[in-house]
Amino acid sequence: MKINTSHDLGSLIRDRRTKIFRSQQELASRVGVSRLWIMQLEKGKPTAQIGLILRTLRELGMALDASPLQTPAPHRSGAAAVNLDHIIKSALPAKP
């Protein structure tokens, strides 16, 4: 499943948690965090730390993958895809 926002992550974790554990407390104890943190994470907390998130996902039997952006909005200005950026960079003479 694609994770574009912290809310996506929260929904995913909640879905998975409700299938495997009986309560937020149960997952929290396994991961080693507070129930409050699990609750906030499921609500899309954008300040949650990646280390705790990875531990949580592992406890839920999941892992993260990185994949190229399918709906490209990489650069605000009308820049093209990543490969083009690469080409431009390689072609530039000096380093502004």
Added chain:
Amino acid sequence: MKINTSHDLGSLIRDRRTKIFRSQQELASRVGVSRLWIMQLEKGKPTAQIGLILRTLRELGMALDASPLQTPAPHRSGAAAVNLDHIIKSALPAKP
């Protein structure tokens, strides 16, 4: 690419950053974070916040996916795989 630790994430981001941008500072400015934060992230900072990470990945033309754990080490104690947990939970008398 599989991301199991924050170091995996750091390596991935650094590889991608060096291909697209000319410096840590350039990426940092685009994302809206400090160069120090980018540097620490590339070194595997486990306390980096997921919101900033997602913004960074987007700037690098990438997104995150969640996938089932292929090499299962889900529960420390002798518990079995996730599906079994599910079955056990479903079989328990008190459901809550």
Added chain:
DNA sequence: ATATCATGTCTACGATCGCTGACAAGTAAA
């Protein structure tokens, strides 16, 4: 040699994390 970068490493400092502990609302059994 001199200049110019990129990267890594430090020191503060304000802002905020994640924690504990408590409480209320809702649900579901006994």
Added chain:
DNA sequence: TTTACTTGTCAGCGATCGTAGACATGATAT
């Protein structure tokens, strides 16, 4: 009803984040 459980919310607090700024090193030139 009463009892037990889950979830969401709140306040307070120590610990730590992310930042700005400065500095040293190494590389790449000129």
